[in-house]
Amino acid sequence: MPSSSVIYLPVVKVREDEHIESSDALAIEEPLEIRLEYGPEDDRKTQNVSVTMRTPGSDAELSVGFLFTEGIISKKEDILSAEHHFIACAENKENVIRVSLKADVAPNLNNTERNFYTTSSCGVCGKASINAIRTVGTFDNRKDQNTVEASLLYQLPDLLAHHQHIFTATGGLHASALFSLSGELLLMREDVGRHNALDKLIGAALAQNMLPLNKHVLLLSGRASFELVQKAAMAGITIIAAVGAPSSLAVQLAEEFNITLIGFLRGQRFNIYTGLSRVIENTYENTH
Amino acid sequence: MPSSSVIYLPVVKVREDEHIESSDALAIEEPLEIRLEYGPEDDRKTQNVSVTMRTPGSDAELSVGFLFTEGIISKKEDILSAEHHFIACAENKENVIRVSLKADVAPNLNNTERNFYTTSSCGVCGKASINAIRTVGTFDNRKDQNTVEASLLYQLPDLLAHHQHIFTATGGLHASALFSLSGELLLMREDVGRHNALDKLIGAALAQNMLPLNKHVLLLSGRASFELVQKAAMAGITIIAAVGAPSSLAVQLAEEFNITLIGFLRGQRFNIYTGLSRVIENTYENTH
Numbered sequence: 001m002p003s004s005s006v007i008y009l010p011v012v013k014v015r016e017d018e019h020i021e022s023s024d025a026l027a028i029e030e031p032l033e034i035r036l037e038y039g040p041e042d043d044r045k046t047q048n049v050s051v052t053m054r055t056p057g058s059d060a061e062l063s064v065g066f067l068f069t070e071g072i073i074s075k076k077e078d079i080l081s082a083e084h085h086f087i088a089c090a091e092n093k094e095n096v097i098r099v100s101l102k103a104d105v106a107p108n109l110n111n112t113e114r115n116f117y118t119t120s121s122c123g124v125c126g127k128a129s130i131n132a133i134r135t136v137g138t139f140d141n142r143k144d145q146n147t148v149e150a151s152l153l154y155q156l157p158d159l160l161a162h163h164q165h166i167f168t169a170t171g172g173l174h175a176s177a178l179f180s181l182s183g184e185l186l187l188m189r190e191d192v193g194r195h196n197a198l199d200k201l202i203g204a205a206l207a208q209n210m211l212p213l214n215k216h217v218l219l220l221s222g223r224a225s226f227e228l229v230q231k232a233a234m235a236g237i238t239i240i241a242a243v244g245a246p247s248s249l250a251v252q253l254a255e256e257f258n259i260t261l262i263g264f265l266r267g268q269r270f271n272i273y274t275g276l277s278r279v280i281e282n283t284y285e286n287t288h
Numbered sequence: 289m290p291s292s293s294v295i296y297l298p299v300v301k302v303r304e305d306e307h308i309e310s311s312d313a314l315a316i317e318e319p320l321e322i323r324l325e326y327g328p329e330d331d332r333k334t335q336n337v338s339v340t341m342r343t344p345g346s347d348a349e350l351s352v353g354f355l356f357t358e359g360i361i362s363k364k365e366d367i368l369s370a371e372h373h374f375i376a377c378a379e380n381k382e383n384v385i386r387v388s389l390k391a392d393v394a395p396n397l398n399n400t401e402r403n404f405y406t407t408s409s410c411g412v413c414g415k416a417s418i419n420a421i422r423t424v425g426t427f428d429n430r431k432d433q434n435t436v437e438a439s440l441l442y443q444l445p446d447l448l449a450h451h452q453h454i455f456t457a458t459g460g461l462h463a464s465a466l467f468s469l470s471g472e473l474l475l476m477r478e479d480v481g482r483h484n485a486l487d488k489l490i491g492a493a494l495a496q497n498m499l500p501l502n503k504h505v506l507l508l509s510g511r512a513s514f515e516l517v518q519k520a521a522m523a524g525i526t527i528i529a530a531v532g533a534p535s536s537l538a539v540q541l542a543e544e545f546n547i548t549l550i551g552f553l554r555g556q557r558f559n560i561y562t563g564l565s566r567v568i569e570n571t572y573e574n575t576h
Contacts (some may be wrong), residue, residue: 007536012559014557016557024561030536098575150302171532245314249314249341269301269304269355271300271301
């Protein structure tokens with residue numbers, strides 16, 4: 001695990017009547033400002049598009065993933081560079097990152113208001129939000145019919161836990177993990193913010209030319225919110241499995257985008273909220 | 289629990305090799321746009337200050353709590369009204385709320401960028417963020433020395449669980465609860481967003497003239513992030529106990545504001561990260 005993700009701080013551990021002076025590993029939370037630089041060479045513009053509270057590490061992936069899942073850029077090739085921008089400040093030197101776009105790329109900055117809603121004339125009903133995403137979304141899941149076996153899904157949380165080092169140390173991080181349909185762990189990212197963990201993962205997948213992620217399972221260590229399903233939809237993800245509960249709007253959005261949404265994946269059980277046909281019985285057990 | 293907080297949707301429950309068609313209670317997640325109306329009577333202005341994904345219910349408390357914890361307003365008396373604003377849209381009629389300020393109140397809109405950071409010239413180091421909060425914070429905890437007994441803290445998660453109806457139904461909500469120093473549950477609010485649950489609670493406390501909340505314990509059902517400690521600091525809260533882990537910056541902020549921050553409060557144990565002197569041994573056991 002990157003040493004910049006964890007800090008050891010003094011703590012008093014109270015156990016019934018005992019007070020033990022000790023130290024505790026905590027997940028680092030620091031602000032990251034994402035600055036976008038774009039426009040023709042003789043007229044470059046800089047705009048602050050987001051400040052997010054994140055766990056340091058994978059900052060370039062996080063910023064590129066964020067720009068992509070928010071619809072501000074549409075492909076990896078839009079990007080010239082993504083580098084920390086040092087400011088005159090004694091501490092926390094890595095809290096600004098500057099993403100430079102190629103001179104001929106026009107970023108879609110209509111969407112920089114949080115989560116698209118304000119771009120619509122009727123900006124705050126679920127329907128309008130979903131339509132706004134459909135407008136910028138670049139992949140079409142509707143005909144995708146890859147399947148995953150139930151018995152494979154059961155194994156994913158343990159596979160994730162085995163790799164989630166920082167959470168194990170701190171108990172304080174969310175994780176997003178990408179598995180192949182045969183259960184191989186391809187990518188895993190952690191962060192204090194669940195949306196950041198997913199942006200880091202999608203940024204990494206984008207850098208490796210893996211999109212659309214329609215032959216994969218996205219595993220979320222916690223709950224599935226609208227925002228997470230929205231980001232997954234932008235990356236062409238067709239199967240999402242969450243250890244926690246989904247929200248109502250997460251289910252509605254998954255339904256609209258023909259995404260298989262699974263919740264409460266724990267032990268030998270889970271719930272399927274949408275996209276039932278992608279989950280099949282255990283082939284092994286069927287043939288023996 | 290308000291019926292608008294939960295929706296029942298069809299689900300297929302997979303249990304080993306069984307598929308059971310059933311229905312499942314999900315926490316409702318919907319966007320809420322907070323519009324601020326302010327200025328002299330002959331020149332009223334309207335500004336959208338936030339769109340947040342929230343669980344419907346307590347929308348007035350949420351919006352007023354948000355305006356207060358973000359430093360946009362400084363007291364309950366600034367507010368004329370907080371009412372849903374119906375827009376010409378067939379569904380989700382309650383997703384815009386308009387908060388009207390008195391004509392002579394000037395809102396502090398420098399802070400409407402998410403979380404203060406961008407207002408500082410060196411906007412993205414923790415130190416600057418903490419200083420920005422200090423500037424707008426209205427209560428001084430530094431001399432506060434109320435105490436709480438360890439044995440009382442042990443009981444709080446069970447008291448919360450007993451009252452957290454929507455979470456019990458859906459498994460999908462965060463809660464914030466306010467207890468007296470003798471362990472009485474005074475206020476409890478739930479939401480899909482942990483920051484919303486706390487804004488609802490602080491909005492309710494503000495409406496009841498309870499601030500500063502320095503003779504209380506704030507219990508958080510999950511992790512303690514920077515944003516939650518920041519909101520608690522704005523309400524003068526001196527003791528925060530979280531069931532989950534704190535982040536590094538949450539501890540740093542709690543230290544700066546002389547807030548007692550407790551994490552991993554589970555069973556007969558917890559960790560004290562800051563403000564040790566406010567936690568005392570069990571008086572009962574000491575005297576028998």
